[in-house]
Amino acid sequence: MKKLIIRGGKALNGEININGAKNSxxxxxxxxxxxxxxxxxxxxxxxxxxxxxxxxxxxxxxxxxxxxxxxxxxxxxxxxxxxxxxxxxxxxxxxxxxxxxxxxxxxxxxxxxxxxxxxxxxxxxxxxxxxxxxxxxxxxxxxxxxxxxxxxxxxxxxxxxxxxxxxxxxxxxxxxxxxxxxxxxxxxxxxxxxxxxxxxxxxxxxxxxxxxxxxxxxxxxxxxxxHTIIPDRIEAGTYISVAVAMGNEIKINNVIFEHIESFIAKLNEMGAKMEIGEDSILVHRSDDLKMVSLKTQPYPGFATDLQQPLTPVLIKASGKGTITDTIYPQRVKHIPELNRMGANIKVDGDIIRVEGPADLTGAPVRASDLRAGACLVIAGLMADGVTEITGVDNILRGYSNIVEKLQEVGADIQMIEDDEQE
Missing domain, CATH: 3.65.10.10 (Enolpyruvate transferase domain)
Incomplete structure (x- = not known):
């Protein structure tokens, strides 16, 4: 079994290239x-x-x-x-x-x-x-x-x-x-x-x-x-979330803006600082984020697959907000893990209630599914101290070279073989 070890709290800089779309x-x-x-x-x-x-x-x-x-x-x-x-x-x-x-x-x-x-x-x-x-x-x-x-x-x-x-x-x-x-x-x-x-x-x-x-x-x-496959809009949204959460200046390349318009609109509403290029998005350091509420919808609405990667960014924002996933209401397994790290989030029926800002501290957590794993990686990058993530195979199902991509922008993250059997 593999696990990820992340020493959080580091500001990130550089460029990340987006792959072809997994869902395509x-x-x-x-x-x-x-x-x-x-x-x-x-x-x-x-x-x-x-x-x-x-x-x-x-x-x-x-x-x-x-x-x-x-x-x-x-x-x-x-x-x-x-x-x-x-x-x-x-x-x-x-x-x-x-x-x-x-x-x-x-x-x-x-x-x-x-x-x-x-x-x-x-x-x-x-x-x-x-x-x-x-x-x-x-x-x-x-x-x-x-x-x-x-x-x-x-x-x-x-x-x-x-x-x-x-x-x-x-x-x-x-x-x-x-x-x-x-x-x-x-x-x-x-x-x-x-x-x-x-x-x-x-x-x-x-x-x-x-x-x-x-x-x-x-x-x-x-x-x-x-045939050349379109860029992965969910991977793009995930790394844009990383950049808003912990970036000084990160450029995300190979992005089709129209495919993530609803996601970018939410980040704009929060006060994130971004420049939209022809096929790239430059994310500047984003402090003083405002809390928002969001509801997932079929395309072109807010993608259910980006609900979890955006959640750690909401933890950084001030105020109270809600997440309503109309497509997969049971997509909540990442919430107890985030709370273990110090988040203040409640699951109330089909609504996730977030209050921020909260300071995160590293903890042992488990990625129960692909996008929950992405969410915990971002939380680990934000947290003080060391975060250990198990269930890594769930992350590798959908993100290629995630460790290398994050290391290249300055993250302290490594994948190790976990000797202890789960």
Missing amino acids: TVALIPAAILADSEVVLEGVPDIQDVHSLLEILDEFHVKTSFENNILKIDPSQMQSIPMPTGKIQSLRASYYFMGATLSKFGEGVIGLPGGCFLGPRPIDQHVKAFRALGAVVEDEYGVITLSTPEGLNGNRIYMDVVSVGATINTILASVRAKGKTIIENAAREPEIIDLVTLLNKMGAKIRGAGTSVIRIEGVDRLEGTT
């Missing part, structure tokens, strides 16, 4: 198997989730090579086999193989996905969409079996809730279905636009990505292509 990559890799020839993805982050997906591709007899953030995927020898349950359960995004294998082979067997536990993450909208396209879906003890006795046919599908996962899976399933599919109340995230850009380069006919109505005309085949 985990959809683009399953999408690539729909091609008849090699797909090259550029800017792929070197994170655990990517390696888990590559292991799954290996089981499918898909050839891959991954170096210098360039991933080559050759699905020409791919075989339809039941997916390994162990691998898939370690990774939530592997459920995109449902839509992809259904589209490619007209069948699939998938064990239900894992990933971070953030409360119920139902796949009823995915199943509803597959059935609307003509698939037979059976769910036995968390193993989903998909088949298409009559083939897939386009249909009009209305999403009961705005769901990124269900929108992506429906696009993957319908891209080769006969006729037209219309997805209404679709999610509008930048990662969906990125997926559609790749599929259209491969020969798909999809319009409306980034709006709430996506129109898909089925095609017979898809070809290989090369």
Whole structure:
């Protein structure tokens, strides 16, 4: 087991480069198997989730090579086999193989996905969409079996809730279905636009990505292509939070401002000092921060994945504020850990109440999930003394080279092997 040791209280300076988007990559890799020839993805982050997906591709007899953030995927020898349950359960995004294998082979067997536990993450909208396209879906003890006795046919599908996962899976399933599919109340995230850009380069006919109505005309085949992944807006928001919390002057490179507009608006409201460049954001030392309240919403609202990384910055601000996560109300496991470090935060039903400013002191804490881990890293950088973070694998699932990136701007952080078994 690994753990992070952080000696906090140091002012940080320098530049941080943002990787390609994790939440795009985990959809683009399953999408690539729909091609008849090699797909090259550029800017792929070197994170655990990517390696888990590559292991799954290996089981499918898909050839891959991954170096210098360039991933080559050759699905020409791919075989339809039941997916390994162990691998898939370690990774939530592997459920995109449902839509992809259904589209490619007209069948699939998938064990239900894992990933971070953030409360119920139902796949009823995915199943509803597959059935609307003509698939037979059976769910036995968390193993989903998909088949298409009559083939897939386009249909009009209305999403009961705005769901990124269900929108992506429906696009993957319908891209080769006969006729037209219309997805209404679709999610509008930048990662969906990125997926559609790749599929259209491969020969798909999809319009409306980034709006709430996506129109898909089925095609017979898809070809290989090369695609550069968009920057990771959640990673960008995380390091901007680091910079506002502890930076003297930090420049965050490879950022698309429009993708994090709602997040930047909150920081402006708090009084953070930032300069927005063409593809970078320069964060100056930000003292005298004002407390704000925030509510997470589907894109373009405030991202649920940035709620936890921003929480330590709120601890530094003066006043009382609330955080309401309308997407994952149970995303609160970081709160007791922050309180152990000296924060003054209460969970009151579905509302998190923060009072600041509070001085943080280093303590042993555990990262229960990916973004909670990011939150605790930022808190550790702010705290006096030494913070030890366990559960590091959760952090490495989504942040590549987080230790090196923080060391380069002057943080005293290291990853060590933890001899004590948890």
